[in-house]
Amino acid sequence: MSASLNYKSFSKEQQTMDNLEKQLICPICLEMFTKPVVILPCQHNLCRKCASDIFQQEQASNPYLPTRGGTTVASGGRFRCPSCRHEVVLDRHGIYGLQRNLLVENIIDIYKQESTRPEKKSDQPRCEEHEEERINIYCLNCEVPTCSLCKIFGAHKDCQVAPLTHVFQRQK
Known part of the structure; x- marks a missing residue:
């Protein structure tokens, strides 16, 4: 009887952690976000490296996009959000001008601490x-x-x- 009670609470806790982890997955690399995490104007999040990769791919695959003397990651441009296809227009700072999502970064830190902490053994x-x-x-x-x-x-x-x-x- 006590085993089923322990299992129920463990199962519920595990399910909560699994649901949280799904929210912390980057839609590009399909891994947990890596810092820094950037938030797009449409409120979706990406790893900065993934945002940079998307930007570079879109620049390379669309030669008709207006460029200002060989646009690089750090000098403005545009790309589409991979989640909702909303156009993201970058300022002169390029990918580095996107805001970091410190809240998501903090949640990831807490999640990692909790998931590596040993399970509480209840007598x-x-x-x-x-x-x-x-x-x-x-x-x-x-x-x-x-x-x-x-x-x-x-x-x-x-x-x-x-x-x-x-x-x-x-x-x-």
Whole structure:
């Protein structure tokens, strides 16, 4: 029974981390954004290197784009957002004139810290209703393990309970 409770909370946490990771993937390299991350006027994000690569490809593949004496990455130009095809017009600073998305960069840092942190080993399962509370009592009426807060304030306030250890000893 406790294994299923631990699995549920682990599964939910893992699903949240997976969903977050999907939001941190560059649409060009299909890897997690690498710093610096630039935000385009259409609000999509790219790794600066990927934005530079797209810009250079569009410049090379379209000789009819207006250039000012051999446009380079650092001297203005335009390209299309790979996500929505919105035209991005660069100023004289080129790709380096695009704003960095410091929020996304910070989220990536936090994500990497969390995903490399060792899993918390819990000796006791936690209550799904009160996540900080350990399951330490057994509801005799409903025949389910629960936490003290559920007994005091929650669904089991009118039920008979016993310490989980006593119920476990009787079951042996």
